Amino acid sequence: MADLTALTSSAYNQALEVIASVEPRIAEATRQELADQRASLKLIASENYASPAVLLTMGSWFSDKYAEGTVGHRFYAGCQNVDTVEALAAEHARELFGAEYAYVQPHSGIDANLTAYWAILAHRVEGPWLQNAGVKNMNELSEADWEKLRGELGNQRLLGMSLDAGGHLTHGFRPNISGKMFHQQQYGTDPETGLLDYDALAAKAREFKPLIIVAGYSAYPRRVNFAKMREIADEVGATLMVDMAHFAGLVAGKVFTGDEDPIPHAHVVTSTSHKSLRGPRGGFILATEEYAPSVDRGCPMVLGGPLSHVMAAKAVAFAEARRPDFQTYAQNIADNAQALAEGFLKRGIKLVTGGTDNHLVLLDVSPLGITGRQAESALLDSGVVTNRNSVPSDPNGAWYTSGVRLGTPALTTRGLGGDEFDQVAELIVNVLRKTSPGTTAAGAPSKASYAIEDGVAERTKAAAAELMDRFPLYPGLDLS
Ligand code: PLP
Numbered sequence: 001m002a003d004l005t006a007l008t009s010s011a012y013n014q015a016l017e018v019i020a021s022v023e024p025r026i027a028e029a030t031r032q033e034l035a036d037q038r039a040s041l042k043l044i045a046s047e048n049y050a051s052p053a054v055l056l057t058m059g060s061w062f063s064d065k066y067a068e069g070t071v072g073h074r075f076y077a078g079c080q081n082v083d084t085v086e087a088l089a090a091e092h093a094r095e096l097f098g099a100e101y102a103y104v105q106p107h108s109g110i111d112a113n114l115t116a117y118w119a120i121l122a123h124r125v126e127g128p129w130l131q132n133a134g135v136k137n138m139n140e141l142s143e144a145d146w147e148k149l150r151g152e153l154g155n156q157r158l159l160g161m162s163l164d165a166g167g168h169l170t171h172g173f174r175p176n177i178s179g180k181m182f183h184q185q186q187y188g189t190d191p192e193t194g195l196l197d198y199d200a201l202a203a204k205a206r207e208f209k210p211l212i213i214v215a216g217y218s219a220y221p222r223r224v225n226f227a228k229m230r231e232i233a234d235e236v237g238a239t240l241m242v243d244m245a246h247f248a249g250l251v252a253g254k255v256f257t258g259d260e261d262p263i264p265h266a267h268v269v270t271s272t273s274h275k276s277l278r279g280p281r282g283g284f285i286l287a288t289e290e291y292a293p294s295v296d297r298g299c300p301m302v303l304g305g306p307l308s309h310v311m312a313a314k315a316v317a318f319a320e321a322r323r324p325d326f327q328t329y330a331q332n333i334a335d336n337a338q339a340l341a342e343g344f345l346k347r348g349i350k351l352v353t354g355g356t357d358n359h360l361v362l363l364d365v366s367p368l369g370i371t372g373r374q375a376e377s378a379l380l381d382s383g384v385v386t387n388r389n390s391v392p393s394d395p396n397g398a399w400y401t402s403g404v405r406l407g408t409p410a411l412t413t414r415g416l417g418g419d420e421f422d423q424v425a426e427l428i429v430n431v432l433r434k435t436s437p438g439t440t441a442a443g444a445p446s447k448a449s450y451a452i453e454d455g456v457a458e459r460t461k462a463a464a465a466e467l468m469d470r471f472p473l474y475p476g477l478d479l480s
Contacts, residue, residue, distance in 0.1 A: 005476030008052040038473045039465045041384045045360040045407020048278045062308035068300045085312045092318030099286035105306040109245040109272035112283030113170040115302045119294035159210040162186035164390040166220030194353035202232045216243030221356040227259035242266040249276025252321045253330020276409040279317025333359045336408040339418035343425025360407040372401030374450035378435040383461035400447040414471040
């Protein structure tokens, strides 16, 4: 077999030369981005490093093709190769997750959620309404009936996890479109333990009677019992939608099985392909056969024309995730998160829920007297890339926050193990303990600026770069 590393090196060097002939500053920024990613500790829980095969797949002329519609049913001519790509990506997704149906067009996780909401409304509200009215589609309705149907569609209820408990903006957060298109209520976590309280959720569902219950999270460091969620949904007649954007890699890699695997329990599952799943930036939807016809109309009813080059890269990434070594990778993600959590706990750092059993940990930095924003900035200047995050009932709100979210998928891809994650915890704790709140230019207390003891950021940055040198990103890929 050809030396893939050498081929990748020469492919990128030649591609950058072509780009530089038009806009050298873009070629330079692309080189610099690799250098920066190589040197820093990437602990953003939603990021990863896709393989060269996935990245290279995106740089093709599939980008030039319009293909609204679905496989075999396009609004544009000449889509035979896009059909091949989309059908393959969907087949890999179905096989990988054991799903009845897969839709690989959503451009991102948010697009997947909007498409899923629309499909659920179409299946649960619009379809039966049209049937009752004795018509096949909306265009046959009188103006008055059309207004009535619009009223029905706009009058539905959604129950999702609140943002500060770890849910996502699209799960019914008021300022988000999801909070405006539905009457929404939110469920949270137990104030004592920080864990999901299924009894409280069930009680809320019984009272609120939502059309849709959304499970899934961006910043909850624990597993979810989807069998229990489905029982609650069934009891109140709701559709269970699971947003597995964050933990799709752990589902694909069979770390989450049984009650923790959303596919057998949910009616509709949405996801991104670029987080723990390690594919290209994008989204996808899995569903039961019952919901498939509505989801399949996502484009052009909700989505713009499919990004065929990205669908091709999704096919490659799903094929990678079907290989046995992906299961080892997924298990390592979870084991490393445990090691990271233990590293913080033994150094006296407070963790939301007291630990983790997925791919992320959520530090509560308030006992250190700093905000999440100050912690994030001090760490970034020390070569550690994280993101600030609210903790439950956060007194500092969603902008400054009291938390920092860290995830293990990216550095696990680089090969770090438990010992190295303990070292990472040590570096982070050292920075945080030597960081204090700064002041504004006028000398007032600030929630944003910070002060750090002399030399700490520089020493940490050097230690991070040294650690990263031992685990090279894209080993053998040399940009000349
Ligand atoms: N859903 C969840 C749970 C997420 O965490 C995110 C990303 O932050 C999204 C959806 C949105 O994904 P994207 O940024 O691809 O739209």
